[in-house]
Amino acid sequence: MGVLDWAVVGLYMLVMVGIGIWSKKKITDASDFYVAGGKLPAWLVGISHHMSGYSAAVFVGYAALAYTTGFAVYVWWALSITVACAVGAWLFAPRWPRLRQRLGIISPLEYLATRFDVPTEQLLAWSGAALKIFDVAAKWVASAILLQVFTGLPMIWGILVVGGVTMIYCTIGGIWADVMTDLGQFLIQLVAAVAMFGIVIVQLDGVSSLWTMWDQLPAGHASPFNNDLTVGFFLAYCLISTLSYNGGTWNLAMRMIATKSGREARRSMLYSGALYLVWPLVLFVPMWAAPIFFPNLANPEESYALMAQEFLPPGLVGLVLAGMFAHTMSMTGSDANAISSVVVRDIIPTLRRDRSFLPQRRELFMARLTTFLFIVLSMGIALASDSFGGVLGLLILWFGALVGPIAVPMLLGLLPAFRRSGSAAAITSWAVGLVVFAVNRYVLTDQIAGLGSANAQVVSVAAPVTASIIVFVLYGVIRPDVRPEVDELVEALGREDGHDEARAAATNRRDDPTTTAGAVRGEAAP
Numbered sequence: 039m040g041v042l043d044w045a046v047v048g049l050y051m052l053v054m055v056g057i058g059i060w061s062k063k064k065i066t067d068a069s070d071f072y073v074a075g076g077k078l079p080a081w082l083v084g085i086s087h088h089m090s091g092y093s094a095a096v097f098v099g100y101a102a103l104a105y106t107t108g109f110a111v112y113v114w115w116a117l118s119i120t121v122a123c124a125v126g127a128w129l130f131a132p133r134w135p136r137l138r139q140r141l142g143i144i145s146p147l148e149y150l151a152t153r154f155d156v157p158t159e160q161l162l163a164w165s166g167a168a169l170k171i172f173d174v175a176a177k178w179v180a181s182a183i184l185l186q187v188f189t190g191l192p193m194i195w196g197i198l199v200v201g202g203v204t205m206i207y208c209t210i211g212g213i214w215a216d217v218m219t220d221l222g223q224f225l226i227q228l229v230a231a232v233a234m235f236g237i238v239i240v241q242l243d244g245v246s247s248l249w250t251m252w253d254q255l256p257a258g259h260a261s262p263f264n265n266d267l268t269v270g271f272f273l274a275y276c277l278i279s280t281l282s283y284n285g286g287t288w289n290l291a292m293r294m295i296a297t298k299s300g301r302e303a304r305r306s307m308l309y310s311g312a313l314y315l316v317w318p319l320v321l322f323v324p325m326w327a328a329p330i331f332f333p334n335l336a337n338p339e340e341s342y343a344l345m346a347q348e349f350l351p352p353g354l355v356g357l358v359l360a361g362m363f364a365h366t367m368s369m370t371g372s373d374a375n376a377i378s379s380v381v382v383r384d385i386i387p388t389l390r391r392d393r394s395f396l397p398q399r400r401e402l403f404m405a406r407l408t409t410f411l412f413i414v415l416s417m418g419i420a421l422a423s424d425s426f427g428g429v430l431g432l433l434i435l436w437f438g439a440l441v442g443p444i445a446v447p448m449l450l451g452l453l454p455a456f457r458r459s460g461s462a463a464a465i466t467s468w469a470v471g472l473v474v475f476a477v478n479r480y481v482l483t484d485q486i487a488g489l490g491s492a493n494a495q496v497v498s499v500a501a502p503v504t505a506s507i508i509v510f511v512l513y514g515v516i517r518p519d520v521r522p523e524v525d526e527l528v529e530a531l532g533r534e535d536g537h538d539e540a541r542a543a544a545t546n547r548r549d550d551p552t553t554t555a556g557a558v559r560g561e562a563a564p
């Protein structure tokens with residue numbers, strides 16, 4: 039890290055704070071804070087959705103896979119998300135902003151009180167929010183390790199610096215700050231990655247090296263499936279990615295909710311899918327070429343960092359590091375925003391005597407306060423990560439296991455085909471997915487390992503969520519839960535924009551006691 043590199047990193051941190059201050063001007067209530075009042079343009083949401091799939095892991099873990107496996111890492115990761123975006127643009131994305139228009143939701147779980155019932159909403163809210171704290175804590179630790187490797191800064195200061203800057207802009211600016219930092223992150227990555235791509239091409243044999251370099255790489259590196267990245271693993275991740283990138287990961291659902299209409303949400307998902315189809319090809323070329331420049335690396339995770347240090351001029355190394363910070367800060371900031379919305383809109387109302395939402399001004403105050411507290415708590419866990427030992431990793435692992443079972447009722451509950459699957463189906467599918475994960479992890483360990491590493495990964499990843507889907511669907515067939523209001527809701531969500539506008543306008547008023555969500559909570563009051 040030279041002086042110019044330090045200057046770039048420092049300037050980036052200041053820009054992030056500036057974005058938060060600028061975003062504050064656009065926020066007057068909790069709807070603006072969480073979903074920008076439904077005013078985010080499709081192109082910005084598409085970029086933000088795309089960048090949400092990146093973190094420092096891309097330049098460390100995925101770089102190692104590119105070094106050892108080759109082209110298959112693109113097929114497994116980028117192409118699976120492209121498929122997820124294509125499916126989501128057709129099935130899921132348009133339904134999220136229509137929920138906001140009809141029910142006035144500003145939390146991704148808020149509609150569950152209407153679609154299922156309040157206990158189902160609470161189960162998914164508490165289980166997801168509690169474990170997400172540890173997931174975010176792990177991201178602070180990863181960022182601090184990265185900063186320590188590049189600069190020698192102690193871990194504690196790395197966590198405080200990265201977490202502190204994120205806390206400032208995220209607490210002040212809400213989702214506007216999140217998506218604008220995603221845009222900044224995209225531009226930083228664009229400059230740094232294109233520079234790296236161009237330099238590597240020049241160091242090889244020019245543009246022709248894009249198809250000739252594979253002859254200099256180990257056998258199988260040009261194959262779409264290699265080593266443990268098999269066809270089955272790819273198909274499993276298509277399923278997981280479809281659930282995660284269409285709303286199972288809560289902050290991504292909020293980006294869809296924040297678009298103006300179903301058409302705009304569909305466009306944003308298509309933009310994101312197009313970027314996943316094309317941009318990773320540029321990003322991975324240096325990683326694929328790394329064995330040519332650094333053969334027999336003891337730790338392939340260092341390959342991208344070594345490439346950056348070897349080929350990039352002063353200033354661009356700092357830009358690469360800033361880009362890695364941008365990824366992590368953006369993900370943690372948007373996670374904090376999503377969890378805060380669930381706490382304020384799903385959890386707090388059930389703790390109030392009349393089960394109502396908070397008054398408008400107090401709701402915005404609580405939005406900022408819970409965002410602040412969430413980041414503080416996750417930073418505290420990160421600072422004490424050594425004390426947790428294996429517990430932190432265990433809890434993060436269980437969060438990963440919960441993503442699929444939580445996403446199944448959230449997403450399938452939006453579709454008319456599953457309208458007969460009610461609250462019992464949702465809760466049972468959540469529980470079964472969790473049990474299957476636990477059995478695979480702690481009971482059938484030897485049997486699954488005996489399948490071979492590739493098949494074992496497929497079973498570990500796909501079994502819990504597949505079990506959840508099967509139970510959710512079959513429960514609705516065997517013991518259907520028939521409710522006219524659910525039929526009406528899911529049918530309305532599938533209509534093209536422009537239908538039923540009068541009712542949508544009426545129910546979009548958050549404090550209107552005639553809204554479906556308000557009525558549900560009112561019926562639940564003591």
